[in-house]
Every structure is written in structure tokens, then in C-alpha cells.
Amino acid sequence: MRKSLVFALLSATLALAGCPKGDDVKETPQPEQPAATGTQEGLESTGVEEGAQTGGQTEAQRAALAQRVVYFEFDSYEISPQYATLITAHAQNLAQTTAVKVRLEGHTDERGSREYNIGLGEKRAQAVRRALLLQGAGDGQVITVSYGEERPAQAGSEEAAWAKNRRVEIVYGQ
């Protein structure tokens, strides 16, 4: 059931961080994911700009930092390779400015049981946390919380809404 995705852009260590069940890894087609750009979360202004060393950032890095939501497949806590740039940008930002902290909020869609979904949301947040740490973020800079299905980003009982709700939000400032 769980689909593991091999990271195309990140290192093998990062791939391991996202794949606790390494024996389960198989190539799967790129899933249809909602665009991470242009989401409300991505447009909100947080402490990133103040905290980041914006002088050294390229336009692409700034664009990647503005994206703060990682979406997941059903019942999966594997990070899709399409988020490699996003993760690298946030990890570098945290590594460069150690005073900055983030809170990773894990969420699921409404299907299935609520406490299992709390577990699933936590696993998603932990997968993002491990990926950030492997790329230089400090242990004390990243905390996780899972809301399971309790806080959907979008109402509705169809795949379009579900896809928007299976997510980890990167919230600056904890």
C-alpha cells in the first residue's frame, strides 16, 4: 500500500531519512501533487526574510523558501522528490540562521481512523524533520506536532480536497 519514492535530487542519505522501510522502496510514477507554490501558507510573511541571509540567496532559493507545504500520498509518509529544492532551501536557511526555529505541522486527509491519522501526521512531520536535519538544520530548531485529520486545509470529501489536506506545513517562529 505504501508507496516509496526514490529521491532524484537529494543524496542517498536523505532518501533513507524519508524511507524508514527501505526494503519497501520501489519506483513509482510521479504522483499528481497539488502545486506547492501559490498556496496561502506560501504567501504568508513570516520571520524568514528577517532571519535569512538574503544577501547570498538566489532568486530560486527565495522562491523555494516561500513554499512551505509538503504534500503526501494517501497513507504514506515518504517525501516526494519534487520537494527536494524546498527542503534544501529551508534546511540551508535554518543552518545559516540558528536563532530561527520552525514547527512542522503534520496533517492527513479525513479517511480512516483519527488516532491512526495522528500517527500518520507525526510520521510525515518527522520525515520532513529528518530531511531538514540531514541538510544542516539544528536539532533544537525543528519541532513537530501532528493534527491528524483534525485541521483540514480544505473542506470536502473528494480527492481534490484530500490531496490538499495530506501535508506538512513548515511554520516559522514555532
Next chain:
Amino acid sequence: MLNRARNAPLAMARARRVAAATLMALAVTLGAGGPARAELTIEITQGVTDPIPIAVVPFGWQSVGAPPFDVAELVANDLRRSGLFRPMERRDMVDLPTSGAEVQLEDWRMLRNDFVVVGRLEPADGDRYTIVFELINVLNGQKLLDYRQPASGRTLRGASHRVADLIFEKLTGIRGAFSTRIAYVAVEGPETKRNYKLVVADADGENPRIIAQSVEPLMSPAWSPDGQSIAYVSFEGKASAIYTQLLRTGERVRVSARAGINGAPAWSPDGKRLALTLSRKDGNVDIYVHNLTDATLTRLTDDGGIDTEPVWSADGKNVYFTSDRSGGPQIYRVAAQAGQRAQRLTFEGSYNARPRLSPDGTQLSIVTLDRGAYRIAVVDLKNNAMRVLTQGRLDESPSFAPNGAVLIYGTQDKGRGVLATVSVDGRVHERLASPLGDIREPVWSPFPGSPGSPGS
């Protein structure tokens, strides 16, 4: 292949006239004669084709003024709501006897009743009353119950549920659960400003009382075995924490607020320990036992996947739980001691989660993915056979009534969470709809007078 409840033993085997299940559309509003505070409207969406015909005659009241409570109406509504009885409409009654001696058997037989309930509400000292009633078999004149139930003005409703319990048990052989309670979570308000309420109500949805309220999620209520306390999860501190709350006083204790998940509390049968889910610093979602006396922690599982939703076996020696260690969620059992190996119990289907134990300890209710839909099923612990009971698309959170005859669960109606019940044989379906927001996570209380409780 799932056995869809057809071969289930009839819960009503001892009741006469119970035949195959079909659709029966009846809408019942509860408490119409009582105070206008009914929060839940109960609709029987499916029942038995041939429910037991019974006449519950309005109770006599010999004192001044109007009677303080309509006992007969509540009793008739309880019996109707079970799906197993068809109480006679009051307007069709040609006679209103208030004692067995006044009952003309032939009249009630002509009106096609099998049983008749007659009684009186007698005033005693001050605010005290006695409900006096008789249950009579119309076909042979046999008096099946002759009972006096004391009450105060405040407890008349509860005492009337008790009358319904006695009649239900006499005619079906199953202990009635009308005088028990349910707890559930209600969510109101727009998505940006939700208000979560933990509610305790009578089993018919009346007398709702908010016991906790928060703008952050509340979830996973669990009754203590003595019915005096509820454990639940609250995100009020911006992270999950487990609380226990004594219902009588509202006194609250924060039991667990460790790093990561604090979830899925489940009381041990002796009420002294909570099984719970923690992820702690290592991020590993595992089952632990928290001793409520000394706050010591015992780790039951240690697996890289998700282990959660623990529930105790009846003897307190084992814990059933959900784990995705095999890829998707399935039900497992592990001894309630550190370092034991877990055994997988479910193999049918790709998603089986959230076990809850039947009161007799022989079955688990679960949420299962059944042909693309999330539905309630029961697993027989003797042979691990599974039966799907419900037909919804997003059914969740099943909880057994303390008599084991019915399950309450959460389902969706037009995008809103509502509560529903289904008999354990899958034949009788009811839906409870609330005018207030989303309702979810119903849990049925134990019987009053359960072990450790100060009595009914």
C-alpha cells in the same frame, strides 16, 4: 470474502416475531413532551420488518395539576428507537387503564398488541415520586413485570429510562442500555474559528452537557471503567496532551504532555493504568502504559512504523492495537508487559484500524476499508472472522453499548459528521443527527454500577 452479517446470531433470538431486516423509514423526535432541549434527533433508518407491537399507556397522575413528566412517552420512544418494538400511537388507544386490573385483554388483542404497559406516577414526600408499572402479555394475561421505581423530580427522566430498560430486558433477554450515557466531540464554527466541545449526554442524546471546550482540537474521549471519569486528548497547549476529568466535580488532571504525540488513551479494566500512544523524542509512534498511581511508564511496542489505538483485553493482560508495521494498518495484540512480541490478528483487506472490545471480551469492532469505503466491522476473536456492519463511505470510531447489542459510531451526512448506531447483528440501523455542527467520536459509557462505581 466478507460475511455481511446475514449469518450472525440474532441478537433478538428470544424475542418473538423478529424477521428479516428491511427498510423502514420512521422519523422520531425525542422528548417532544419534555423540555425543549433535545439536541439529537433520532431517525430509524432501518429496522426489523416485524417489530414487537406494544402499547405503553399514558401513566396515571392523581395529584393536582399536570403530571411532572410523561413517563410513557419516554418509554415508548426508547423502545421504538431500539428498532425492535413498535409502540402503539396514543391516539389509537380506546382505553387508558393505569393498572393491570383495569386492562381489558380482548380490547388490546383487537388492536393487535402483544404486550401492554400500564402504570401511574405517584407523588411521595416533597419532590419525590414513585413510578408504578406493570407489563402484561396481552395474549395470555400473564403479568411479566410489576414494579415500583422511586425517583425525584430531577431523576424522573433517568428513572423512566430504567423502566424502559426493565421492559426491554424482560422481552428480549438483553440488558437494556437506555439509562446509560454517551460522550462525543462536537465541532462548530467556520474552519478558521472552530470550537471543539466534549459533550456527555444521555444515551438518547438528551441532557447534553459540555464538559470541556477549546478552540484547539479535542479528541479520543474514553470512559473510565467505573463511568466516573473521561480521559481525552486536548491540543489546548498547541501540542497534544492527555487529561482525565472527573465528571461529578469537573476536576481535571494532565496525565501526559510529553514531547510529540500524547494520544489514544485507554483505561485498563481496573482503572489504574492508561494505555496510550507516545512518539516522544525519537519520533517513534509506539504504545505505552502509564500508571496513574505513580506516573511510571512501560513501553509495550518498539517499531519503526505507527503503533496506536490501544485497547485492553477484558482480563487486562493484553492490549489490542493498530500498527502499519506490515505496510498498511492492521490489528495486533501484545501482552501488556515490556518487550513482548506482537501478534497480527487481521489479514482481510488493506486497512483495519481502531479496535474496541465488546463488553463480553469476545469481539473487536474496527474501522475497515471495504470496497473503497471506510466501514464498521466486528472481528470475532475466536476465529478472527470479520463481518462488515455498516454501509457508509466514511464511517469511524465504533463503540459498543455496554449490553453489547448495539454499536454507536461516527458517519457522514451531507459533509457533516453525525452519529449512528447499528445492532451487532447488522440488522437495526439508527441515525442521530445534531443541529449543532459536526459530531464525531461517540463513546458509550459502561453500565452504572460497573466495578468500582459507587452504584446506580
